[in-house]
Amino acid sequence: MSALNGLQDGAELSPLRRFGFNIAAAFRLLLLRPARGGTMRPRDGRRAALLAGAALAAFFLCMVLLDAASIRAVGRLPPGVPWFFDQITDYGKSGWFLWPLGVLLVVLAVLPRSRLTHVSQRVLAAVTVRVGFLFLAIGVPGLFINIVKKICGRARPLVPGNIDPFAFDPFNWSAAYASLPSGHATTVFSVLVAFGSLWPRARAVIWIYALVIVASRVAVTAHFPSDVLAGAVIGSVGALMVRRYFALRRLAFTIGPDGAVKTLAGPSPRRLKAVARGLFAP
16 A cells, blocks of 8 residues: 555545644654665765765864855955845745745645545645655754754854854854854755755756855855855755655655665656646636
């Protein structure tokens, strides 16, 4: 039986009860036991350890060699450059993605399905799984870094009154000491992984978006380069972990014979049009 079957029922319920039914069904899908053969192999663990070590080394080198120099360089930029980045930097906030995705999930959970064929119900369930993946792949890393920020308590570039990359006040809950890691960088790189996994052809455009946003965080002196590097790593790894979690349960992704995560084919435009006709046609 397909893991998506649980999202097909509840068609005759009231909207509120239908919402509760489908939310409960979604949690049951996420709590499914992983498929066989999905465990991490020893060489995968070694590779992950090497990558983690390389990321930490890059972070400390960036902190020592680039952080202070980069903020000083920003002070020498023409005034129009920081102004431009200041106009676009807020487009890296997670709310631009989480709010629309969250609303879409609610809408999908309350749609009446009594008029849909069995195939159309499965198509709608597949769409719901993919929207849920995007929401979690962006939201989980974002929640994690908001906790880490408070623990680290790194001062933003100009907060101490001078440029000091080593100014820390752990467990300081003020925004002035929430520099590490960058939330914007975490968001845009989780977006890069999440949306790029489902729509590979969009990766080039998302790369440009991600790089512009992380550059803006330094240009407006909200973060040091090492902050955005840490955020980029956490956002990417967090989204990849959510993707693997889904793949182990054959939800939008699967694990190939070589152990790599592969994207399952999504609903075709023809199928989506059939669902729309079933839902909204008079």
